[in-house]
Amino acid sequence: MTSKPDADARLLDAHDLALAALAEITPASTVGPAAGYLAEEDGSVSLRFENRLAGYPGWFWTVTVARVEGEEPTVLEVELLPGDGALLAPEWVPWAERLAEYRAHQVELAEAAAAAGDDVVPGEDELAAEEDEDLDDDDLDDDDDDGEADILHAGDLDGVDIDELDDAGADDEESDESEDDDADALDEDAGEVDEEE
Template sequence: MTSTREPDERLTGAGPLALAALAEITPAETVGAAAGHEVHEDGTVSLRFAASMPGYPGWFWTVSVAAVDGADPTVLEAELLPGDDALVAPEWVPWSQRLEEYKAAQAAARAAGEDMDDAEGASPDGDEGEDGSDDDAEDDDEASFLHAGDVDGVDIDELDAGAEGESPDGAEDDSE
């Protein structure tokens, strides 16, 4: 979006205005020296300042300014943008493409005769640990399993079994 048109001297000289705009969004010590400008086709100018924040090498504070005939320059926007040497996150890849790549890798492994789980050291049933034993700490627990009715230590199932001879109103059934 750059052009070879001559920049408006009022805009390229609007460094103090750009620094004032940056002072509203970031501490002054995070703004470094002027790092040039870019003239856009619509006549706006983006002024760049080096970012002097730890963790942001290669980034630039960019302030876009414009001026209407007969008016003073004004700030359009201020932002932190990566330069060519900036550390940025990799481009996002949609889940569907990542899944396709995973399925292709699985198919290639099957074609090569490998089982992906076996290649990673897991057993086919998935129960063996790193040492190859099928012994889990939970398997050693001999205590009976509790359900919601057992929280107070009373087994509801035992009470129900003893109550089979009782009538619904709680009296014992003498019909036997």
């Protein structure tokens, strides 16, 4: 069993130095009171401060300080590190329970709004704004449809004359019919030759 190294008292008291280092990377409002320390094997000390930065519950601002014999303490590292359990997901709550909590909260908000004399239920403004956006999108879709209809009804599509295509198709049909007639005539001639033999 290894014992923890004894921490240098001057390093333990270097809170002002640690706070000054933190001030260089984060606003003072995100740093809470001192939250202990960790003595490292190499003689350095990691001073911890509570974190008030949103989105990082259970994390700590950590400033590692060290001292060479005869010198003042100096900062080695400044970082935001997770505390015990900070990286674990919270206990799972079934959807039905979460939905019930959400609905109860909406009822509370509606009651509070009614008590304050507000006619608008919280959330209605957002819903109305979403409906307006949906209407705008529908208008845009209608405009797009009208534009497509204009293109489809035009006689000229992307530089191609549709009437010419129809005429070309008719010419192709006529040539196919004449080829069929020629083939039938050849078949008849061949049949007559076979009968004479």
